[in-house]
Amino acid sequence: MAKQKVVIRVTTVNASPGCCLFLRKREDSRTKALQIAATTWGVESAALSGNDKNEIVVIGEGIDTIELAKLLRKKIGGADVISVGPDKAEDKKKDEATVVPYYYNYAPYNYSYPLVYHQ
Secondary structure (H helix, E strand, O other), X not given: OOOEEEEEEEOOOOOOOOOOOOOOOHHHHHHHHHHHHHOOOOEEEEEEEOOOOXXXXXXXXXXXXXXXXXXXXXXXXXXXXXXXXXXXXXXXXXXXXXXXXXXXXXOXXXXXXXXXXXX
């Protein structure tokens, strides 16, 4: 399965300082939304984007977009799926030169040198 990129716009509540205690501040809502998105199954990376930082960009394999949107609506208040598509960064990585790993040639940890007795 290929990596996919999902963009979700999250509607956050902007509570005034003297308002109700149960309304969450905008920064707290963003943090909570990002935490929910990052802990969803199949997600490799999650980031905030957009002018007001109200969009979450999620990249991974096998992401259930509908379940993620439902979770965000339940916990935060509003979530709209903007786009779902293949991750473009994966194609760029294929074009780059492959890196050859360098293996160190060390003796094993428990290796002891043979004892030689001089006569």
